[in-house]
Every structure is written in C-alpha cells, then in structure tokens.
Amino acid sequence: MLPFDILEYQARVNETKQRMEEQGIEVLLITDPANMNYLSGYDAWSFYVHQMLVLIIDQPQPIWIGRHMDALGAKTGTWIYDENVIDYPDYYVHSPTHHPMEFIAEILTQIGQANRRIGVEMDNYYYTAKAHAQLMRHLPDAVFLDADLLVNKVRLIKSEQEIEYMKRAGLIAEQAMYKGRESIRAGARQNDTAAELYYHIVSGTEEYGGEYPAIVPFLPTGENTAIPHLTWSDRRFKEGETVSIEIAGCYKRYHVPLARTAAIGKPPEKILGLTAYVTEGLNEVLQKIKPGMTCEDVNNIWKASIHRHGIVKEARLGYSVGLNYPPDWGEHTASLRSGDQTILQPNMTFHLIPALWFDNYGIEISETIKISDTGCETFTNFPRDLIIQDRFTTNPQDGKIS
Amino acid sequence: MLPFDILEYQARVNETKQRMEEQGIEVLLITDPANMNYLSGYDAWSFYVHQMLVLIIDQPQPIWIGRHMDALGAKTGTWIYDENVIDYPDYYVHSPTHHPMEFIAEILTQIGQANRRIGVEMDNYYYTAKAHAQLMRHLPDAVFLDADLLVNKVRLIKSEQEIEYMKRAGLIAEQAMYKGRESIRAGARQNDTAAELYYHIVSGTEEYGGEYPAIVPFLPTGENTAIPHLTWSDRRFKEGETVSIEIAGCYKRYHVPLARTAAIGKPPEKILGLTAYVTEGLNEVLQKIKPGMTCEDVNNIWKASIHRHGIVKEARLGYSVGLNYPPDWGEHTASLRSGDQTILQPNMTFHLIPALWFDNYGIEISETIKISDTGCETFTNFPRDLIIQDRFTTNPQDGKIS
Numbered sequence: 093m094l095p096f097d098i099l100e101y102q103a104r105v106n107e108t109k110q111r112m113e114e115q116g117i118e119v120l121l122i123t124d125p126a127n128m129n130y131l132s133g134y135d136a137w138s139f140y141v142h143q144m145l146v147l148i149i150d151q152p153q154p155i156w157i158g159r160h161m162d163a164l165g166a167k168t169g170t171w172i173y174d175e176n177v178i179d180y181p182d183y184y185v186h187s188p189t190h191h192p193m194e195f196i197a198e199i200l201t202q203i204g205q206a207n208r209r210i211g212v213e214m215d216n217y218y219y220t221a222k223a224h225a226q227l228m229r230h231l232p233d234a235v236f237l238d239a240d241l242l243v244n245k246v247r248l249i250k251s252e253q254e255i256e257y258m259k260r261a262g263l264i265a266e267q268a269m270y271k272g273r274e275s276i277r278a279g280a281r282q283n284d285t286a287a288e289l290y291y292h293i294v295s296g297t298e299e300y301g302g303e304y305p306a307i308v309p310f311l312p313t314g315e316n317t318a319i320p321h322l323t324w325s326d327r328r329f330k331e332g333e334t335v336s337i338e339i340a341g342c343y344k345r346y347h348v349p350l351a352r353t354a355a356i357g358k359p360p361e362k363i364l365g366l367t368a369y370v371t372e373g374l375n376e377v378l379q380k381i382k383p384g385m386t387c388e389d390v391n392n393i394w395k396a397s398i399h400r401h402g403i404v405k406e407a408r409l410g411y412s413v414g415l416n417y418p419p420d421w422g423e424h425t426a427s428l429r430s431g432d433q434t435i436l437q438p439n440m441t442f443h444l445i446p447a448l449w450f451d452n453y454g455i456e457i458s459e460t461i462k463i464s465d466t467g468c469e470t471f472t473n474f475p476r477d478l479i480i481q482d483r484f485t486t487n488p489q490d491g492k493i494s
Numbered sequence: 495m496l497p498f499d500i501l502e503y504q505a506r507v508n509e510t511k512q513r514m515e516e517q518g519i520e521v522l523l524i525t526d527p528a529n530m531n532y533l534s535g536y537d538a539w540s541f542y543v544h545q546m547l548v549l550i551i552d553q554p555q556p557i558w559i560g561r562h563m564d565a566l567g568a569k570t571g572t573w574i575y576d577e578n579v580i581d582y583p584d585y586y587v588h589s590p591t592h593h594p595m596e597f598i599a600e601i602l603t604q605i606g607q608a609n610r611r612i613g614v615e616m617d618n619y620y621y622t623a624k625a626h627a628q629l630m631r632h633l634p635d636a637v638f639l640d641a642d643l644l645v646n647k648v649r650l651i652k653s654e655q656e657i658e659y660m661k662r663a664g665l666i667a668e669q670a671m672y673k674g675r676e677s678i679r680a681g682a683r684q685n686d687t688a689a690e691l692y693y694h695i696v697s698g699t700e701e702y703g704g705e706y707p708a709i710v711p712f713l714p715t716g717e718n719t720a721i722p723h724l725t726w727s728d729r730r731f732k733e734g735e736t737v738s739i740e741i742a743g744c745y746k747r748y749h750v751p752l753a754r755t756a757a758i759g760k761p762p763e764k765i766l767g768l769t770a771y772v773t774e775g776l777n778e779v780l781q782k783i784k785p786g787m788t789c790e791d792v793n794n795i796w797k798a799s800i801h802r803h804g805i806v807k808e809a810r811l812g813y814s815v816g817l818n819y820p821p822d823w824g825e826h827t828a829s830l831r832s833g834d835q836t837i838l839q840p841n842m843t844f845h846l847i848p849a850l851w852f853d854n855y856g857i858e859i860s861e862t863i864k865i866s867d868t869g870c871e872t873f874t875n876f877p878r879d880l881i882i883q884d885r886f887t888t889n890p891q892d893g894k895i896s
Contacts, residue, residue, distance in 0.1 A: 165723065183831070189833070220618060287693045294689035323705070407562075407563060
C-alpha cells in the first residue's frame with residue numbers, strides 16, 4: 093500500500109537522525125506535510141489543522157499527533173505502529189479556548205521529552221507563530237532550536253523509486269500540456285482551459301492516475317503575462333494575446349512542473365525575439381549543467397547567455413523540486429542563483445524556469461530535470477518553444493474547432 | 495475589474511479599524527491571503543512567499559508589501575494607490591541569509607511605525623514562527639498583540655454582493671456534483687471521478703466560470719469513508735462500495751461546499767439506516783435554525799436528533815464559510831458546537847456537515863446555508879439523500895456506460 097518500501101522510510105529516518113545529532117537536536121517536531129509524508133507515508137489533506145510527526149533521537153518509530161478524525165488515516169496509511177498514533181479531541185480545532193499545541197506539549201511531557209533539546213520547523217507554513225508560542229509556554233524546560241529545512245535537505249537527493257515517480261509525474265505534465273493547449277483559442281474562456289488542464293493532470297495516463305499538484309495551474313494572459321502568479325478568470329482569450337501556462341504533473345505527491353507560453357494567432361515580433369533568447373539560454377544550461385557545479389555556476393550560465401542580448405534578470409533561475417503539498421511544490425532548499433554554493437549531485441531534481449517578465453508581457457518556458465552522472469535529463473518531452481495556436485479557429489456557427 | 499465597489503472595500507477597512515481601536519492596535523499586519531483579498535482585492539497564488547497588507551489606524555490606505563515579481567499584480571488588482579505597493583528583491587525568497595520580515599521591519603521603521611502597538615495574525619498559516627521572531631527582533635520598540643481572526647470576524651456577516659457570489663458558487667457546486675456522480679461506477683478509477691469533479695468546478699456554468707477551491711475534492715472510498723480528509727487514488731471503484739464526495743464551488747474566491755455519499759450498486763442496510771439519521775437531523779436543523787440562536791443551540795438540535803437513535807458525535811456540526819484560499823475554506827471564527835455562543839445573524843453563512851464516521855465506514859451529507867431574516871436558505875439544490883449508482887453498469891465489451 094505504501095509508495096515506498098519500509099526500508100526506504102527507515103533510511104530516511106536514520107539520515108534525519110544523523111542531522112539531528114549534528115545539530116544537537118534530541119526531539120524533532122515535523123509540521124511540514126511533505127516532511128511528514130517523507131518520513132512516515134502519511135498523506136491526507138488534514139494539514140489545515142495542527143498536526144505533527146515527532147521524531148525522538150533514541151526511539152525507533154516516529155509518533156504522529158493530530159486530530160481525532162484523522163488518526164485512522166495515520167494508522168492505516170503509514171508504517172508507524174498504531175500505539176504511536178495519538179489524537180486530540182475536536183474541541184481543540186479552531187477554538188478560542190483550546191490550542192492543539194497545549195495538548196501536544198502535554199503528550200511530550202507525559203512521554204518524558206519536556207526537558208530536551210527540541211527542533212522545530214520555524215519557517216514552515218504549518219508551524220505558526222502561535223503554535224511556537226504555545227509550545228514554549230507549556231514546555232518551559234525545553235530548549236528550542238530552529239530545525240527549519242532539516243528534513244527538506246535530506247529530500248534533496250532522490251532515490252531511484254522517487255525518480256520513477258517523477259518520471260510518471262512528467263508523463264502526466266507533458267500530456268496535460270498537449271491536451272490543455274488545444275483549448276486555447278480566441279473566444280474560448282480562460283477557465284475552460286484551466287478546467288482542461290486540471291482534468292488531464294488528475295486523470296493522468298491510462299497507467300498512472302494523477303494527483304492534485306501543490307499549486308494550481310497558472311494562466312496569466314495578455315498584459316497579465318507580466319504577473320507570474322495569477323491563476324485564471326472567466327474572460328475570453330483574444331487574437332494576438334499570449335498566455336503563460338505553468339502546471340505540474342503529480343504522482344505519489346512527487347511533482348514535475350512544466351511551463352510554456354502560447355501565442356493566439358501570429359505572435360508579436362518582441363515575443364518571438366524573447367522566446368529565442370529564453371530557449372537559447374535554457375538549452376545552454378541543459379547542455380552544460382553537470383554534477384560538481386554549484387547552483388550559482390548554473391545560474392551564471394543562464395545570466396551570461398541572456399546578457400549577450402542585453403538582458404539582466406534578478407529572479408533565480410530555478411529551485412529544487414519533488415514531494416510536496418500546497419502551497420508550494422518547491423523544496424525551499426537549493427536555489428539556482430547567485431550565492432547558492434550547493435554542489436550538484438546525481439539525482440538532485442530542479443525546476444528550471446528561466447522566465448522573463450517585463451512591464452506588460454512575459455515569457456515562461458521551463459524544464460524539470462534530474463542531475464545525471466554526466467549531465468542532466470529532462471522529465472518531459474515537449475517542444476521547447478513558443479506554442480503557436482493559429483492552427484485553430486472557432487467556427488462561429490457551432491462554436492466548435494475546425 | 496474588482497469584484498466589489500471601492501466603497502465596500504472602504505467600509506471593510508473602516509470596520510477593521512474600529513476593531514483595531516477596541517483592541518488597542520495601531521498597526522495591523524495582515525498575512526491571511528483571504529483577509530488581504532477582503533480588504534484590498536489582491537488575488538494571486540503568491541502566498542507561498544511572505545507578503546502582507548499593513549493597515550495603519552491613522553492612514554486611509556493599506557500598504558501591500560510582497561515579492562518584486564508579484565508587485566505588479568498588487569498595483570493592477572487592488573484599489574490601493576501604486577505608491578502603497580512596496581516590493582522586496584528576489585534574494586529574500588527561500589534564502590538562508592535573508593528573511594522578508596527583515597525587509598518589512600525596515601519599511602515599517604522608515605515609515606515611522608516601529609514603536610507602535612502592532613497586531614499580528616498569530617495562528618495564521620502564512621505567519622510562521624520565524625516571521626514573528628524576525629519581526630520582534632527587528633522592531634524591538636514595538637508592542638506585539640495577537641490580532642488573530644480580527645479581520646475574519648469582520649467577514650462573518652456577508653454583504654448582498656458576497657451572497658450573490660456565493661449563489662454562483664452554489665450553482666457551480668451543484669452542477670459539479672451532478673456531473674461528477676455520473677462517473678462513479680464499479681470499474682472506473684477514483685482519479686477519473688476526481689478529474690470530472692475538478693473539470694466542472696473550474697469550468698463552472700455558461701455564465702459563471704469557476705475558480706480553484708481552497709480544498710481539493712475529497713473522495714474517500716470503501717473502508718476509507720471512515721477517514722474524511724483523504725483525497726483519491728487511482729484504484730478502481732468496486733460494486734458495493736460507498737464513496738464520500740466533498741467538493742466546493744468557488745466564485746470570486748467565495749466558496750459553497752457540498753458533500754454527498756454515493757453507493758455503488760445496492761447500498762448496505764447499515765448505510766441506508768445511517769443516511770436516514772443524518773438527513774433527519776440535517777432537515778431538523780434546517781427547519782429550526784434562525785437568527786438569534788447561538789451556534790451551540792444549533793448543534794444541540796443536531797445532537798438531540800441523532801441521540802434519539804443512540805448516536806453521539808463529538809465533532810462540530812459545521813463552521814462559518816466564505817472567501818478563502820488554501821488550505822481551508824472555513825473562516826475559523828464561528829463553529830456550530832458546544833460552547834460557541836456566537837449569535838446567528840442574517841447573512842452569516844455556514845457549511846453544515848453532519849457527518850458520521852465509524853471504524854470502517856462513514857456518511858457525509860452537507861448543505862451550505864445563509865441565515866435569512868426568519869430561518870435559512872441553502873445555496874444548492876441537490877437531493878438530500880444517498881446517491882445510488884445502480885443505474886449504471888459498465889459494459890465489459892467496450893468499457894462504456896450502458
């Protein structure tokens with residue numbers, strides 16, 4: 093039932109414990125849902141209430157603590173023994189009088205962990221300022237340490253099974269892009285294209301059913317292509333507009349993002365010119381990237397390439413990607429940018445998104461890659477160019493494509 | 495372009511300021527994306543990086559602070575003047591050396607707000623423990639106050655325009671449930687039903703295009719109906735299984751959730767019996783609920799109804815719902831449960847989800863309502879009963895429905 097062999101989970105736990113030891117952490121409170129899944133297999137949309145995995149340096153099994161109605165999912169969907177699944181009653185949920193971290197502090201006290209060195213994921217969405225304040229208040233004898241990204245760093249290099257899941261996510265992303273693009277034409281509504289993209293992302297392939305990606309499809313259109321994180325509206329596409337499409341395929345919570353830009357009708361000259369610069373830069377990066385380089389080195393290849401065309405771009409070229417939950421598929425560890433000295437190693441995986449955004453237009457063409465022994469491999473196979481949608485015209489009689 | 499008249503945004507700001515005054519807050523830092531949208535109109539999937547709206551008691555306009563590449567969206571998509579949109583460079587994003595809250599503290603200092611009484615949303619997903627620690631460190635002369643749910647409470651009573659958007663969301667939810675149910679049959683994959691549901695949620699109606707709901711469709715199946723927050727897998731439905739379907743329609747970020755349970759083939763007796771109890775209880779609540787009651791009163795109606803059948807349920811009956819972003823469509827204010835003394839008023843909106851979960855099965859049948867002057871109105875019109883999918887059988891020859 094679990095997506096990985098129990099030995100793989102145990103190896104992940106052991107590597108996490110090694111890092112805990114290096115950082116002087118005896119108890120690690122894991123609130124990032126991707127990290128919870130990574131170490132235990134737990135997978136449910138229950139992260140909107142407080143929950144965590146507790147990893148104790150001298151105990152073999154993690155402990156899951158969460159809401160009563162979610163506990164059965166932790167029992168059936170993880171490799172953790174049932175007695176290590178502990179739940180709090182519903183009156184702790186969104187309550188003005190009870191906070192789940194009071195309950196959790198009480199449990200940690202009962203199991204003798206109240207005076208230890210406790211690591212917490214300080215900058216994770218699911219570890220709020222109040223969660224931290226409550227824990228500190230109710231565990232006055234503990235020493236709190238920032239363990240943000242500790243598990244994320246273990247996640248940086250993927251196993252062969254993780255790479256296999258990403259390949260499946262790549263097939264799904266590629267297919268969704270092919271099918272979704274067909275719906276882009278003058279007169280069609282943006283949301284109907286988003287619906288098509290979603291349908292194919294979730295339906296997946298015949299062999300591999302898709303899951304919900306950590307981010308919804310981005311579909312900024314026309315002047316809004318200058319604003320990367322817009323989703324969609326119910327406005328209709330117009331002849332002459334461009335559309336940036338950024339999606340991901342997701343399989344067993346592993347993501348392969350893919351972005352392309354589509355032109356409806358004949359693309360403006362400036363878009364064609366920009367596209368040539370972006371693909372040239374991206375191709376150069378894909379050719380030259382290899383293990384042993386730093387993240388900064390990779391960004392420098394891209395910067396030098398666009399600099400030849402007089403373009404300077406401040407935003408990072410890309411970031412580490414893989415297992416995740418909303419609101420982000422990025423792993424928040426390695427970024428391909430100036431100053432990041434992370435050394436590339438085989439089976440690291442990155443989303444390269446060498447986008448260019450200007451005042452009222454932008455171009456996005458991306459690839460997700462794994463670092464191989466000698467270079468890199470892309471997870472998708474979709475023409476690395478502008479999508480030109482002038483093959484399609486809407487028949488005014490029946491509204492159907494002709 | 496904005497979904498509400500500027501006067502409505504200003505009224506919301508004024509009511510927020512009144513509450514700030516009551517709580518002795520001079521500067522409110524708003525990190526909840528729904529609250530940011532509510533006060534400014536800002537709508538983008540940029541909440542995966544730190545951002546906020548700053549509301550200063552003695553200044554007329556809020557200030558938006560966020561990432562450089564998102565600033566244009568704040569300029570074009572809100573009623574805030576361009577000079578009140580301030581952005582931080584990309585090297586603050588997911589960086590081990592720079593934190594956006596350092597930048598934000600510097601801005602607050604520059605505009606003379608460093609020594610004021612500052613309210614922060616302590617338990618919001620997008621206000622992390624580290625965000626708070628950084629602000630406190632870099633604004634040592636400020637007094638920090640917990641302003642969690644301050645704006646959420648302003649959101650409790652909806653305007654007529656908000657109700658109108660929820661009606662559209664209700665149409666979308668209802669249609670998606672009708673269309674999605676058709677795909678549920680023995681032999682079909684769960685993820686293909688999820689894909690159909692998603693397609694219709696996002697495609698919406700001919701008049702109203704749909705948006706992404708704050709939560710993805712839940713689709714626990716078979717024994718997993720006992721585990722409410724599971725999404726879906728690519729397993730195939732089996733004859734005799736039940737499926738809980740919980741979705742929402744979303745329009746202009748306003749949600750109308752809707753849950754039903756479907757039986758594939760002839761439903762087991764125990765499911766029929768449970769369904770009768772749930773619908774009886776739900777109908778009784780819908781008949782009796784009216785302004786002036788407390789949330790606890792409403793829960794008591796439900797409790798008394800199921801108690802007649804010997805059932806005791808601890809989880810709350812429902813919660814306030816409306817404008818939202820992932821990971822939750824609930825507003826985290828009023829809950830229909832013991833102890834909640836919130837008094838119902840016209841145009842409050844609730845998701846009533848009188849679900850029953852047991853060890854290896856469960857039933858979910860829900861309605862989203864608005865409190866009217868004399869009682870309540872539901873936003874959707876879908877039979878309040880078990881969905882029985884025995885009309886459909888798969889033809890083994892061609893896999894098509896016959």
